[in-house]
Amino acid sequence: MRLSRYFLPVLKEDPADAQIVSHRYMLRAGMIKQAQAGIYSWLPLGFKVLKRIEEIVHEEQIRAGHIPMLMPTLQSADLWRESGRYEDYGEEMLRITDRHGRDMLYGPTNEELITDIFRTHVSSYKDLPLTLYHIQWKFRDERRPRFGVMRGREFYMKDGYNFDLDKAAAMHAYNRHLVSYLRTYERMGLQAIPMRADSGPIGGDDTHEFLVLAETGESEVFYDSAVTDLSFGDRAIDYDDVAQCQSILEEFTSKYARTDETHDEALFNDLPEARRKVARGIEVGQIFYFGTKYSEAMGATVQGPDGKPVPVHMGSHGIGVSRLVGAIIEASHDEKGIIWPEGVTPFHCGIVNLKQGDEAADKACENLYEQLSNAGLEPLYDDRDERAGGKFATMDLIGLPWRITVGPRGLKNGVVELTSRKTGESEELTPEAAVAKVILIYAGS
Numbered sequence: 536m537r538l539s540r541y542f543l544p545v546l547k548e549d550p551a552d553a554q555i556v557s558h559r560y561m562l563r564a565g566m567i568k569q570a571q572a573g574i575y576s577w578l579p580l581g582f583k584v585l586k587r588i589e590e591i592v593h594e595e596q597i598r599a600g601h602i603p604m605l606m607p608t609l610q611s612a613d614l615w616r617e618s619g620r621y622e623d624y625g626e627e628m629l630r631i632t633d634r635h636g637r638d639m640l641y642g643p644t645n646e647e648l649i650t651d652i653f654r655t656h657v658s659s660y661k662d663l664p665l666t667l668y669h670i671q672w673k674f675r676d677e678r679r680p681r682f683g684v685m686r687g688r689e690f691y692m693k694d695g696y697n698f699d700l701d702k703a704a705a706m707h708a709y710n711r712h713l714v715s716y717l718r719t720y721e722r723m724g725l726q727a728i729p730m731r732a733d734s735g736p737i738g739g740d741d742t743h744e745f746l747v748l749a750e751t752g753e754s755e756v757f758y759d760s761a762v763t764d765l766s767f768g769d770r771a772i773d774y775d776d777v778a779q780c781q782s783i784l785e786e787f788t789s790k791y792a793r794t795d796e797t798h799d800e801a802l803f804n805d806l807p808e809a810r811r812k813v814a815r816g817i818e819v820g821q822i823f824y825f826g827t828k829y830s831e832a833m834g835a836t837v838q839g840p841d842g843k844p845v846p847v848h849m850g851s852h853g854i855g856v857s858r859l860v861g862a863i864i865e866a867s868h869d870e871k872g873i874i875w876p877e878g879v880t881p882f883h884c885g886i887v888n889l890k891q892g893d894e895a896a897d898k899a900c901e902n903l904y905e906q907l908s909n910a911g912l913e914p915l916y917d918d919r920d921e922r923a924g925g926k927f928a929t930m931d932l933i934g935l936p937w938r939i940t941v942g943p944r945g946l947k948n949g950v951v952e953l954t955s956r957k958t959g960e961s962e963e964l965t966p967e968a969a970v971a972k973v974i975l976i977y978a979g980s
């Protein structure tokens with residue numbers, strides 16, 4: 536993309552109403568514009584990051600054997616009356632009436648809708664196990680929408696639902712989700728720690744939330760500092776291997792890590808004092824096993840191996856796709872702006888032309904642009920007739936991990952400059968070597 540043809544409405548001033556850094560940078564970098572309280576338009580740069588996050592979520596869900604689909608945002612109230620949640624859900628549910636006087640709602644989650652699909656089409660245990668998911672907009676009329684996309688009213692969420700014959704099989708689905716989530720967050724450059732949590736209005740006993748540690752997080756968390764040493768890395772995983780998934784769950788959940796709702800002071804105090812950490816975290820996902828709560832209420836049964844009907848065991852599993860955009864910025868920024876991890880960056884590499892209109896500089900930039908594009912990467916070329924300082928400030932604010940700077944002086948010596956946004960370190964390289972290095976950096980991702 537050439538910046539002169541892009542739509543990147545960068546703000547010079549700090550927006551007054553943004554309390555936390557991710558909200559401030561998202562507004563300043565022209566990623567979002569508020570439409571109403573807790574409802575945002577995603578401008579091109581923000582939309583790109585949202586889509587990259589969505590892509591990673593899809594890839595990791597499909598890798599785990601889960602099946603993508605799409606359910607609507609608007610749902611019928613009658614389904615929610617069957618589960619009893621139409622009354623229970625309270626004021627967070629946006630209720631709508633259509634022209635025929637039928638009660639509808641903007642879905643805050645999809646347990647009822649998916650259970651209805653399941654009961655319509657699945658009748659035998661032979662069709663199990665089954666895990667379906669979608670990534671769709673949700674609406675929750677939050678009392679205090681704030682912090683930009685982190686606590687919106689309209690937000691983008693991946694929600695998946697497993698259907699299994701018995702509790703053991705459903706717990707394997709739970710473990711599979713935990714493992715796939717660990718991989719998902721790590722690909723986004725995040726450490727998200729699974730913590731024992733409370734199930735809230737979804738119901739059920741087994742649940743973990745995934746938290747990214749950050750001072751601005753809304754949850755208070757208590758953990759053994761040893762959990763922060765764990766990483767999934769690039770180990771091989773077979774999602775059909777029940778024992779392997781179980782052992783990874785144990786590895787990542789056996790150390791003390793809880794939110795305030797389930798915190799146990801006595802257990803916590805058993806840890807050596809130096810390892811006891813009290814901090815704040817951003818919830819970026821949650822997994823639940825809730826057994827037969829919905830299948831019994833809504834008649835989702837299958838014929839078991841002995842011919843008798845059995846209600847299926849279910850769980851639901853969510854990732855806050857739009858919240859993640861803010862959470863990643865909270866975890867990765869400096870005083871100049873955002874620092875995108877390579878896995879989610881909106882453009883792979885910036886190209887800054889120090890002297891637009893200089894024949895050699897223009898030509899070198901065009902060559903770099905073409906070579907990076909031909910390698911399947913997306914460069915962002917700042918080809919505007921602007922001062923170098925302004926171009927650097929924009930690049931730093933929007934946080935692309937790598938920048939190639941091209942100027943007539945360097946070109947006389949046959950070099951351009953490759954700079955890491957994260958470390959600020961630069962090296963002079965021939966244009967060919969700079970391109971080769973950037974291609975190599977992204978080769979694994």
Ligand code: ATP
Pocket residue numbers: 644675677684685686687688689690691692735818819820821853854855856857858
């Ligand atoms: P919270 O406790 O933050 O209100 P929740 O536990 O009610 O969230 P879930 O039902 O577990 O949310 O939804 C799955 C994920 O969707 C959450 O882990 C979170 O990342 C995201 N999410 C929930 N509510 C919002 C919101 N208002 N704005 C943005 N993302 C949200």
Ligand code: MG
Pocket residue numbers: 744818820821
């Ligand atoms: Mg939750």
